[in-house]
Amino acid sequence: METLSTSSNNSTKTNKLTTYERFVIPTNKDLQAIQAYSRVANTDDSTKTWMNLFNSYREAANFTNPLELLDDTTLQEQLCQFFCGVRKSGKKEYAPSSLHVGFAAIARGLSDIFYPNRIINIHDKHKLKRLHEIFDGRIKQIQDNQDTSRKKTDALEMCEIKTILDSPNIQTDTPKGLTYRVWFWLTLLCNLRGGDPKRLKNSWIVLNEDHSIEVNIPREKNNAGGAKNPYNSGRHNYIPPDLPNNYSPVADILLYQSKRPKNCKTSEFFLRINTPREIYHGNWFSDLKLGKNSHDNMLKNIVADCKIDANGRNLVNHSMRSTGISLWMLLGISHAEQMDITGHRTLAGISAYSTSTAQQRKKNVSLLIPQKRNADDLNEECLTKNFSNKKQNPLRENTSGNQGFIPASQLLRYDQLEIQSLEQDHKITQDSSKLPVINIENINIQNCNNVKVEVIVKPFE
Structure with missing residues (x-):
């Protein structure tokens, strides 16, 4: 690119090149270099790869007319056939993400081929409705029939x-x-x-x-x-x-x-x-x-x-x-x-x-998979729930209708749960004589001899 000189008249003739203050006059080579600077190498490589595939398919399908001479209807039909028929080596299916990349690459390639004589935009869903419906159906067919979904990269621990x-x-x-x-x-x-x-x-x-x-x-x-x-x-x-x-x-x-x-x-x-x-x-x-x-x-x-x-x-x-x-x-x-x-x-x-x-x-x-529990665990859970429900009156009538009846094992468990709670929250004293004594109306003990049950409870606040 030429560097421009300046003059008091704001313009001068030097070596057949007219120059102006604040301006440069780029050559055609300069313009081509700047245009090439906008291209992305990976994008161009992808375009070339998929256009070669499309041309190879046209040759295999005996489509002899040059691309430049095809009308929109014929071009759309050939593209429909291509995206339905293209496969990887060994006739393996492309992943949906790969076909999506291929569609964009062919869109770029066709745009370059027809420019500037015609504007070809295969992304136009209204003009090329059949192509887009077939392409969408092809993607869904692959997704349903095979495990070809895009696999994300895994991370290291x-x-x-x-x-x-x-x-x-x-x-x-x-x-x-x-x-x-x-x-x-x-x-x-x-x-x-x-x-x-x-x-x-x-x-x-x-x-x-x-x-x-x-x-x-x-x-x-x-x-x-x-x-x-x-x-x-x-x-x-x-x-x-x-x-x-x-x-x-x-x-x-x-x-x-x-x-x-x-x-x-x-x-x-x-x-x-x-x-x-x-x-x-x-x-x-x-x-x-x-x-x-x-x-x-x-x-x-x-x-x-x-x-x-x-x-x-x-x-x-x-x-x-x-x-x-x-x-x-x-x-x-x-x-x-x-x-x-x-x-x-x-x-x-x-x-x-x-x-x-x-x-x-x-x-x-694994946190959602519960552990197996034995009978003691289940009984303790039920007792804890019942103890919470009966805090106001642990000796009230139960739902079975047996008024005043509580098994001895449950009474002992109530006593244990209450003492644990009191030790944690109130630091109960060793002198339990100050606590009131509640008379138990009925205790049912089966298959036991010489059993003495003494329950000391403190009224709930």
Whole structure:
């Protein structure tokens, strides 16, 4: 892009380029570069993948006419057939969430193909009613017939976090162990999304004067800036200074930064591990960013190396985000405070993560399963209830109609319950002679010899 000169007349001719004060004249190359800056690489990759699938399906179905020549009715019919017939390798069903992504990707692809001659928007439910009804029915069919619902990421337990940090494979004495450890710290303490570590820049991580670390992320998935969010301010996370009796994330991160090559030109924070020969000479990392495959399988490799039980659990990079939020929830941290760290913009967004771990859910459900009780437990519960109901007159008529009749066992139990209550609330004295004596009209004792029952009660207040 040309830099403009200024003149007293506010305009000048220099090298056949007219320039004005406060303005620049962009070239066509400049415009293309700025236009490309608005694109998102992952979105473009998804669009390309699903458009290739759609074109392959059209070829298999013998649809020979070019897409650009199809009218709206024919295009809608081919899309209906595609979403009913598309399968994964091995003819396995796509998950409903995957088909939803595919629908959006094909919508983008068709819009690009027909632009600027025609405006194609397959999201229009009124214009393409048949397509949307078939797509909705297809999603419901998959949901009803198979267990293909989207599985959320599982979180790590606190004991598993300690196991990982104590593992000999995640220590700072090797390039691999240091990389694993620093990645684990940053994703946990900064609550990063699964893809954030890939684009994390070394310049975004700054040591403060109080020996804390500040991690600044300028643009995120839900705060991507641009025309839709011109007031983007990014996210600022803080890692507190290390304490003597705690683990030391700040020291680990600073050690990783100190291992960067001198005059490193790579802006990314995570670097590729060097060859064994270079490592032997003290050069742990090369001047290249860490590869995509290494990033994508980071937590899986950590879990495997630390022998964490992942059976039946969906432990992926994004699990680190779930881990932090679930632990904050257990500690009673409010949603507002969590959102200040996680970067969520809505309560609905963070509430989706506010789920307990599988172990915690099992424990919570177990609280609803009653324990079996023996006859003595049941009798004591009934006596306690009756004792409460008869506090005003424990010797009143019972519901059976036997006036004045109370079994001896119940009388003894009443005596025990009353004394326990009095000892707790009133500290009764040892001199029970001051308490009034109540005459018992009738005591029925069966199969007992030489039984003497003496009951001392205090009038209820």
